[in-house]
Structure formats: structure tokens, C-alpha cells
Amino acid sequence: MEQVVLIVHLILALFLIVVVLLQRSEGGALGMGGGGGGGLVSSRGAxxxxxxxxxxxxxxxxxxxxxxxxxxxQNRGASAVIEAGETPAAPPSQDGLPFTPQLPNLGGSTGGDGPATPPPAE
Incomplete structure (x- = not known):
């Protein structure tokens, strides 16, 4: 079923491109046709x-x-097109653990969880 709809969709896309390109533009720059009356269908009718x-x-x-x-x-098993509350998973790090961003050390401390201590003043 999905493949049939996809093929029809692609054919419609091609037809839409062709029909849009066949139309005469308002400026007359890229449109096909124009000039001379005559024929079975008038330019206004076309x-x-x-x-x-x-x-x-x-x-x-x-x-x-x-x-x-x-x-x-439906094929994905979702009940709606957009699931409410769905959040993307964080990318795993190279060691297999969840990714945790590291903040740069600005010279205050050499590590640990405590507050940064300023360097001694001279």
C-alpha cells in the first residue's frame, strides 16, 4: 500500500513540475507559449x-x-504522528557511558566538586 502511494506521489510531483513550468508567467520571461492567437483553445482558456x-x-x-x-x-507503531513529550536521546560517548558535557577549567581549581578557589595573591 505504501509503495503504491509513494509511486503516485512521485508521479504527481513530476506532473506538478511540468504544469507549473508550462504556465505563462506574469512578466512573460520564462513562460512557454505566447504570441499569435488562433487554434482551438484561446490563450485565456489555456x-x-x-x-x-x-x-x-x-x-x-x-x-x-x-x-x-x-x-x-502506523508502521512505526506510534499512536499519533507527533508523540507528546517525546524527547530525543542524548548521544552516547565513546566509552559507552551517557554523554556529560565538560566545562572548561578557567584556572580556579584543579578539580573536585567544591567551589573554585581563587589563585593566591602576591
Missing amino acids: ATALTKATWAIATAFIVTSLTLTVLAA
Whole structure:
């Protein structure tokens, strides 16, 4: 099921790219077409048809995106797409123990858990 939706999603993405590139831009710089009237479909009718096609393909693309998200969440075993209160785990350190950040020693003490003692004044 997920593979079928994914294939349809990819085909819709390609169609959406093509339909958007076929539309005539407002500035006329990158649009295909233009010039000369004639033909069975007027330029205004073609623009309306391309706009409707763009909306239809974009809507289908969004629906397949949401469907793929829900299917992925179900396959993962989650009850919701975003689990509430879920926090990412800290990366393990090289020795296998949990990562604890080390603060730099600014010259006050040589270690230990007590407060830093200032260096003796001369």
C-alpha cells in the first residue's frame, strides 16, 4: 500500500513540475507559449485550464503527502504522528557511558566538586 502511494506521489510531483513550468508567467520571461492567437483553445482558456490542473494536482500531492505520513506513523507503531513529550536521546560517548558535557577549567581549581578557589595573591 505504501509503495503504491509513494509511486503516485512521485508521479504527481513530476506532473506538478511540468504544469507549473508550462504556465505563462506574469512578466512573460520564462513562460512557454505566447504570441499569435488562433487554434482551438484561446490563450485565456489555456491559462484557466492550466490553473485548474495545477490546483487539482497540488491538492492530490498534499493528500498523498499526508497519507504517506500517516502510513509511516502506523508502521512505526506510534499512536499519533507527533508523540507528546517525546524527547530525543542524548548521544552516547565513546566509552559507552551517557554523554556529560565538560566545562572548561578557567584556572580556579584543579578539580573536585567544591567551589573554585581563587589563585593566591602576591
